[in-house]
Amino acid sequence: MIITVTMNPSIDISYPLETLKLDTVNRVVNTSKTAGGKGLNVTRVVHELSGQVLATGLLGGHHGAFIQTQLDQEGIAHDFSAIAGETRNSIAILHDNGHQTEILEAGPNVSEIELAQFEEKFDLLLKQANLVTLSGSLAKGIPTTYYSHLIAKAYEQGVKVLLDTSGASLKASLESPTKPFLIKPNTEEIFDLVGQTLSLEDLPNFKAVLSSDLFAGVEWIVVSLGSKGAFVKHHNRFYQVTIPKIAVVNPVGSGDSTIAGLAYAIDQGKNDEEILQYAMVCGMLNAQEAKTGHINVENLPALKAQIVVKEV
Template sequence: MIVTVTMNPSIDISYPLETLKLDTVNRVPFVSKTAGGKGLNVTRVIDQLGGDVLATGLLGGHHGAFIQSQLNIEGINHQFAKIAGETRNSIAILHDGGHQTEILEAGPEVSILELAAFEKQLHLLLKEASLVTLSGSLATGIPVDYYQRLLSIANQYGVKTLLDTSGKSLKASLENTEKPYLIKPNTEEISDLMGQELVIEDLEQVKLLLSGDIFTGVEWIVITLGAKGAIVKQGTDFYRVEIPEIAVVNPVGSGDAAIAGLAFALDSDFSVEEVLKYGMVTGMLNAMERKTGHINPDKLDKLKEKIVVTKI
C-alpha cells in the first residue's frame, strides 16, 4: 500500500479566463473545485492508475469536510487527523494563452498536540505501507524541518519515501542523516538549493552538483524540466528523459501527477526506464485534462511509447 501525506491540503479552485483584467470584474464560464493540495493530487492519480493508495494528513473545518466528502465520492481511502483550524483554499487563474496566476492561502495554525495525534496515526499506517509520499508546503505552526521527522518515522519501518517539497523544507530534509529515497525538484528549486544555477546543457556540471555530499543516501534525484522532460540521477547512473509535445489544457498538478507515476512504478518494481516513463507520462496526461490531479489512463500506453530515456 502507498500512503500519501498532505500536511497542508486545500480546496483547489481553477478559474479559466481568456484575459485577466485588473481592477475590474472577471466572469468565468467554468469553475473547477477539487480536493487538493499536492499530496491529494498524487493520491488521485495513483488511484486512477489502479494503485493501492491511502491518503492521510491534516483536515479541519467546513473545507476539510468538503475534501473528505469528495474523496468518499471518488472511492479513495483516507484517514486524516482532525485539526481545529479551517483547511485552506488554493486558487489558480489560467489566463492569456497559457499564463497561470496562483493565489495560495497559508493554511491553518496547527498545534503541537494536533501534530502528535497525526504522528500516532501515521505510525499505525506505516506498519502496513510499502511506500510513502510527502508533498507540498507545511501549514502554519509546523516546523520547517518537520519532513525530517516524518522521514525518520518512515525509515523506522523500512518504508521508501518520495519527497516533493522545496526551499527551506527541502534543504532541512537533506541536511540530516535520515534521507528520502527520491526527490523531484525542478531546475529553479535545485539551483536555489545548491546556491548556483544548474545549466542543463552542461552535463558535467549537472553530474558534479548531483554527486554532492548533501545528496548522499538519496537513491533517486529527478529534476523536472517542464516540456524538456527531465534529468535524473539514480544511484550512480544518470539519465536524460525526453518527452513529446502535447496540447496543454491545464498544467496545474502535473508535478504531483509525476510523483504519482513514479510512486506507482517504484511500488510495482518496474525497471528504471519504466519508472522514468511513468513519471513523465502521468505529468503529461494531467496537463492534457481540464481537472487538476486527473489523468486518462486509456491514453497512457500510446503516449508512453513516445518518451525516450537515454543513459548519459
C-alpha cells in the same frame, strides 16, 4: 500500499479566463473545485492508475469535510487527522494563452497536540505501507524540520519516502541524517539549493552537482525540466528523459502527477526506464486535462511509448 501525506491540503479552485483584467470584474463560466493540495493530487492519480493508495494528513472545518466527501465519492481511501483550523483554498487563474496566476492561502495554524495526534495515526499507517509520499508545504505551526522527522519514522519501519517539497523543508531534509528515498526538484529549486543554474549543455557539471555531498544518501534525484523532460540520477547512473510536445490544457498538478507515476511504478517494481516513463507520462496526461490531479489512463500507453530514457 502507498500512503500519501498532505500536511496542508486545500480545495483547489480553477478559474479559466481568456484574459485576466485587473481592477475590474472577471466573470468565470467554468469553475472546478477539487480536493487538493499536492499530496491529494498524487493520491488521485495513483488511484486512477489502479494502485493501492490511502491519503492521510490534516483536515479541518467545512473545507475539510468537503474534501473528505469528495474523496468518498471517488472511492479513494483516506484516514486524516482532525484539526481545529479551517483547511485552506488554493486558487489558480488560467489566462491569456497559457499563463497561470496562483493565489494560495497560508492555511490553518496547527498545534503541538494536533501534530502529536497525527503522528500516532502515521505510526499505525506505516505498518501497512510499502511507500510514503510527502508533498507540498507545511501548515503554520509545523517546524521546517518536520518532514525529516516523518522520514526518520518511515525509515525505522523500512518504508521508502518520496519527498516533493521546496525551500527550507527540502534543505532540512537533505541535511538530516536520514535521507528521503527520492526527491523531485525543478530547476528553480535546484538553484535555491546549490546557488547555480544547471543546464543539459553542461552535463559534467550537472552530474557533479547531483553527486555532491548535499545529495549523498538520496537514491533517486529527479530534476524536472518542464517541456524538456527530466535529468535523473539513480545511484551512480544518470538519465536524460525527453518527452514529446503536447497541447496543454491545465498544467496545475502535473508535478504531483509525476510523483504519482514515480510512486506507482516504484511500488510495482518497475525498472528504471519504466519508472521514468510513468513519471513523465502522468505529468503530461494531467496537463492535457481540465481537472487538476487527473489523468485519462486510456491515453497512457500511446504517450508513454513516445518518452525516451537515455543513460548519459
